[in-house]
Amino acid sequence: xxxxxxxxxxxxxxxxxxxxxxxxIHAARALADHVQGLDGTPAQVLRxxxxxxxxxxxxxxxxxxxxxxxxxxxxxxxxxxSVPKQKKAARETARLxxxxxxxxxxAIANHGAQHVPDGAVVLTHCHSSTALAVLAAAKxxxxxxxxxxxxxRPFRQGxxxxxxxxxxxxxxxxxxxxxxxxxxxxxxxxxVLVGADTMTRDGVLINKIGTAGVAALAQLHxxxxxxxxxxxxxxxxxxxxxxxxxRAAGEVVAARDLARGARVLNPVFDRTPPGRIQxxxxxxxxxxxxxxxxxxxxxxxxxxxxx
Ligand code: RI2
Numbered sequence: 001x002x003x004x005x006x007x008x009x010x011x012x013x014x015x016x017x018x019x020x021x022x023x024x025i026h027a028a029r030a031l032a033d034h035v036q037g038l039d040g041t042p043a044q045v046l047r048x049x050x051x052x053x054x055x056x057x058x059x060x061x062x063x064x065x066x067x068x069x070x071x072x073x074x075x076x077x078x079x080x081x082s083v084p085k086q087k088k089a090a091r092e093t094a095r096l097x098x099x100x101x102x103x104x105x106x107a108i109a110n111h112g113a114q115h116v117p118d119g120a121v122v123l124t125h126c127h128s129s130t131a132l133a134v135l136a137a138a139k140x141x142x143x144x145x146x147x148x149x150x151x152x153r154p155f156r157q158g159x160x161x162x163x164x165x166x167x168x169x170x171x172x173x174x175x176x177x178x179x180x181x182x183x184x185x186x187x188x189x190x191x192v193l194v195g196a197d198t199m200t201r202d203g204v205l206i207n208k209i210g211t212a213g214v215a216a217l218a219q220l221h222x223x224x225x226x227x228x229x230x231x232x233x234x235x236x237x238x239x240x241x242x243x244x245x246x247r248a249a250g251e252v253v254a255a256r257d258l259a260r261g262a263r264v265l266n267p268v269f270d271r272t273p274p275g276r277i278q279x280x281x282x283x284x285x286x287x288x289x290x291x292x293x294x295x296x297x298x299x300x301x302x303x304x305x306x307x
Pocket of ligand 1 (some may be wrong): 018019020021022041103126127128129130194195196197207208266
């Protein structure tokens, strides 16, 4: 496998590159770079591009942004009748994918910020560049807010969130994941805001492990739960058909600290049903999960780009 393709896969697998949007942008760029070095007929170039795309796609199986961004590059390659045009189309599409994902985040930030009340206390889980963009936009519009970020075991993305919030000048506190119910019960939390790894055809949000529990607790305490999810997070697949990534036991506990013979379970995403979601924040504004799915699926690339 060419070095830069292998490196991108390793960076995504190891979480050096993480966060659904960032993974999609990096992978699209790596695929486009790979296409630049391919030779043969247009059909052969397309075939080799598909092989590379499948390898990249397998690096993290749950976040569909990866699949969609790669699919957009493949579709552009498939549409060209000459190899030079395929190479140019791959380059331009990867660049456009990057711009669109960033534009999507900005649009979501604008809409979402309007729904964060002045003086709000917001609970967030994991680290989502999109959820953070909403909070930063609310702050920049002059609202005061306070954010409680969960630690998000085992990878502790909550630490990244807290640092990013501090850099935005947003008052924040870190809490362990198991404090969520207590905090919802005892603090005036106005809303829960998370990102999305995948939004499925049946309106299910697939996001960082713990999200479904946070949403259930938010519903119990009548706190609205929002998911910030752009077009590239949507898939025609049903939730049950999306594999939930299981990562290494070492991310949870060092082998020396675990009783010998004990197993570790480390599923890193879970499925939040639409009934627990007040709204998805999309590029077009707020919508129920099912409505957001209806709107976005029409624009998602057809699977035949993958061959
Ligand atoms: P943005 C992250 O997954 C989190 O689950 C987060 O909610 C999601 O990606 C979306 O992030 P991980 O890569 O696309 O940390 O909003 O496993 O940045």
